Amino acid sequence: MSMIVEGIERAVFGEVTADDVAAWIDQHVRNRLTLGVRAVLFRTGRLAAVYGLQLTNGSKIVAKVHRSADIDQLGAAVTCQRLLADAHYPCPLPLDGPVEADGRVVLLETLLDQGEQGDAHNPATRRTIARSLAEQIHILRAVPELRAHLLTPIAWANYSSGPWPIPHDSIFDFTTTPPGFEWLDRIAGQAATILMPRKQPDAIAHSDWVCQNLRFTEKGVSAAYDWDSLLAESEAVLVGVSAGAYTEGSRSGDDAPTPEEVVGFLSDYDAHRDTPFSKQEQAAAAAAATWVLAYNSRCGLGVEALGFPTGEGSPLQKLSRYGNAYLSLRW
Numbered sequence: 142m143s144m145i146v147e148g149i150e151r152a153v154f155g156e157v158t159a160d161d162v163a164a165w166i167d168q169h170v171r172n173r174l175t176l177g178v179r180a181v182l183f184r185t186g187r188l189a190a191v192y193g194l195q196l197t198n199g200s201k202i203v204a205k206v207h208r209s210a211d212i213d214q215l216g217a218a219v220t221c222q223r224l225l226a227d228a229h230y231p232c233p234l235p236l237d238g239p240v241e242a243d244g245r246v247v248l249l250e251t252l253l254d255q256g257e258q259g260d261a262h263n264p265a266t267r268r269t270i271a272r273s274l275a276e277q278i279h280i281l282r283a284v285p286e287l288r289a290h291l292l293t294p295i296a297w298a299n300y301s302s303g304p305w306p307i308p309h310d311s312i313f314d315f316t317t318t319p320p321g322f323e324w325l326d327r328i329a330g331q332a333a334t335i336l337m338p339r340k341q342p343d344a345i346a347h348s349d350w351v352c353q354n355l356r357f358t359e360k361g362v363s364a365a366y367d368w369d370s371l372l373a374e375s376e377a378v379l380v381g382v383s384a385g386a387y388t389e390g391s392r393s394g395d396d397a398p399t400p401e402e403v404v405g406f407l408s409d410y411d412a413h414r415d416t417p418f419s420k421q422e423q424a425a426a427a428a429a430a431t432w433v434l435a436y437n438s439r440c441g442l443g444v445e446a447l448g449f450p451t452g453e454g455s456p457l458q459k460l461s462r463y464g465n466a467y468l469s470l471r472w
Contacts, residue, residue: 152311153190153208153245166192166204169247173237176200182252188295188309188369193252201252202236205369210246215239217290218371219248221281221345225368228280231255231273232365248369256356256363260392264405266357270387271409273362274350278376281345288342288373295370297436298348298382300336300429304329305439313443322442328460329435331468335428342373350383353390377422380410381429385467386437386456395454397437400466403430408472423471431467434460 143160145151154162167178174196182193182201189207196202207215219235226234233250240247259266281287299306304326305315318326347354349370356364372379384406388398398406407426411417418426434456441457451457460467 149186149188150184150190153206159184162190165243166194166206169242170194170196170202170204170249173240173247173249174202201254203233203250203252205248205250207239207246207248207369209244210239210369211293212239212241212246213290214293215246215248215369217287218368220287221284221291221371222250222368224284225277225280230277230280230365231362232368253364253366254356256358258390258392259352259355259357261352261388262391262393262395262398262402266352267387267402267406268409269357269361270350270352270355270383271406272413273355273365274346274380274383275410275413278344278346278379284345288345291345291371291373292342294372294374295348297386297433298372298374298378298429300333300432301339303333304435306436308440308443310440312447313440314446315439315443318439319442319446324464325435325438325442325457325460328431328464328468329439331465332428332432332435335468336378336425336432340375340378340425342375344376344379345371345373346376346379346383348372348374348379348382349386351386351389375422375425377418377425378429380407381426382433384410384426385430385433389437393454397434397454397456397459399459400463400470403427403467404470404472407470411472420471427468427470430470434467 143158171177176196178194179197180195185191189205192204194202223235225232233253236249238248296306296309308315354366355362384403389396437456438460441451441455
């Protein structure tokens with residue numbers, strides 16, 4: 142008997158069974174690609190319900206189903222993703238969408254599964270991640286007209302709302318900071334103050350550029366996922382957001398970078414620029430790295446409130462240890 146879905150699937154589809162969801166996806170794929178679904182290979186997702194699918198012709202694709210989404214912003218992200226894929230950048234090729242279907246928004250793309258999980262605490266892997274981010278930003282400079290459609294950040298990059306924005310997941314409650322963690326509000330506030338007012342965007346990049354969303358071979362990044370999170374921002378802020386979170390999902394299990402690792406990433410990225418970041422841009426990048434660490438720490442408090450300790454190596458543990466040291470980083 143098929144079980145009632147939970148988590149992101151329940152948020153997207155409601156109180157239905159896994160078989161109901163599979164049937165809905167099969168019908169949607171038939172309508173859009175004229176091929177049926179032979180098997181559901183995996184089910185995952187954080188901001189959308191994500192499914193790996195094998196089609197009746199043997200090919201493999203991914204379906205992303207959003208409960209609601211800005212079609213204009215998603216469409217711009219898909220245009221960027223197609224440009225990257227056409228330039229042989231390691232991202233899936235969009236196949237269809239975004240389209241609305243029964244009150245949901247659906248994207249279909251190829252399944253890209255080459256490579257293995259990496260350890261971003263390894264300096265060589267860190268350099269690979271930074272280099273791939275620089276390549277991505279360089280390619281997307283070809284579409285400056287799309288920046289106006291990619292201005293809405295996901296919560297972890299939404300410093301303009303101060304401490305705190307509406308969280309990216311409804312399981313978190315940011316309305317009240319637990320006693321004893323007022324220092325976290327202060328650090329987030331300091332980072333947001335440095336970053337405000339928001340600068341005119343001069344680049345487009347993946348705003349969740351973390352090890353968890355990447356796969357690697359000995360040649361470098363072989364697959365990169367979750368392109369729905371593309372954002373137009375100042376280059377220094379985009380790189381800083383990555384620097385403060387890039388170790389998330391590393392094999393070592395240590396999710397947050399130390400100050401030295403943040404500096405290492407920023408320096409690695411800077412090596413691929415024609416002109417190094419100015420002192421003002423360095424300050425903005427350090428503030429953006431601090432902001433995302435503070436945001437992820439705030440999520441960590443929410444996880445602990447649900448009865449799951451965050452543990453050694455978490456953003457909360459790292460930020461409580463190093464504090465304002467992240468804000469003063471320069472390289």
